[in-house]
Amino acid sequence: DGGITQSPKYLFRKEGQNVTLSCEQNLNHDAMYWYRQDPGQGLRLIYYSQIVNDFQKGDIAEGYSVSREKKESFPLTVTSAQKNPTAFYLCATDTRDSNQPQHFGDGTRLSIL
Amino acid sequence: GQNIDQPTEMTATEGAIVQINCTYQTSGFNGLFWYQQHAGEAPTFLSYNVLDGLEEKGRFSSFLSRSKGYSYLLLKELQMKDSASYLCAVRSSGGSYIPTFGRGTSLIVHP
Numbered sequence: 001d002g003g004i005t006q007s008p009k010y011l012f013r014k015e016g017q018n019v020t021l022s023c024e025q026n027l028n029h030d031a032m033y034w035y036r037q038d039p040g041q042g043l044r045l046i047y048y049s050q051i052v053n054d055f056q057k058g059d060i061a062e063g064y065s066v067s068r069e070k071k072e073s074f075p076l077t078v079t080s081a082q083k084n085p086t087a088f089y090l091c092a093t094d095t096r097d098s099n100q101p102q103h104f105g106d107g108t109r110l111s112i113l
Numbered sequence: 114g115q116n117i118d119q120p121t122e123m124t125a126t127e128g129a130i131v132q133i134n135c136t137y138q139t140s141g142f143n144g145l146f147w148y149q150q151h152a153g154e155a156p157t158f159l160s161y162n163v164l165d166g167l168e169e170k171g172r173f174s175s176f177l178s179r180s181k182g183y184s185y186l187l188l189k190e191l192q193m194k195d196s197a198s199y200l201c202a203v204r205s206s207g208g209s210y211i212p213t214f215g216r217g218t219s220l221i222v223h224p
Binding site for chain 2: 033035040041042043044045048058088090096098099101102103104105106107109
């Protein structure tokens with residue numbers, strides 16, 4: 001069954017700690033994205049990757065880092081530099097065709113302890 | 114820059130029709146998408162418009178006017194399960210194909 005798997009579903013971070021959110025896909029899509037969603041804010045782009053070993057900053061990249069070592073995987077690290085990390089994080093993929101929609105994972109909800 | 118505007122919240126009655134508007138200002142245009150998102154869940158694709166006019170899919174229809182930078186999502190025969198957030202997203206033309214999302218419209222359907 002093709003899809004996008006995000007884990008964990010819930011994550012808690014302590015002060016000064018880095019945490020990593022996982023995103024795995026078996027749709028064979030080239031492009032992968034990370035979005036942050038806050039109440040009433042819609043989706044804001046953190047990072048995206050169009051091809052393996054390449055990624056670009058989105059609108060709110062500060063305090064986050066990513067890697068794209070494999071086509072299937074695009075993990076997001078929330079570093080201690082991100083002072084307000086509490087949010088719902090969504091991973092998405094697409095084929096890079098302009099007429100095709102993005103597909104989304106089920107999200108990870110991150111909270112500060 | 115890119116700017117996409119949607120109403121923050123709408124309410125409607127079960128069985129009625131509701132229209133959710135989206136206006137956009139982007140550097141070029143390469144398609145507009147509507148997604149539905151239930152609270153705490155992933156957005157799911159509803160419709161796509163790239164040419165002017167109406168696209169119909171069952172109870173849901175979406176309209177686009179490129180000259181006006183305007184789209185709407187029309188939901189007919191509303192059901193309680195239609196209570197959700199509706200996201201408008203636009204792909205611009207040019208170098209970046211990355212879609213830009215509006216803030217979403219929270220629709221509340223009451224009996």
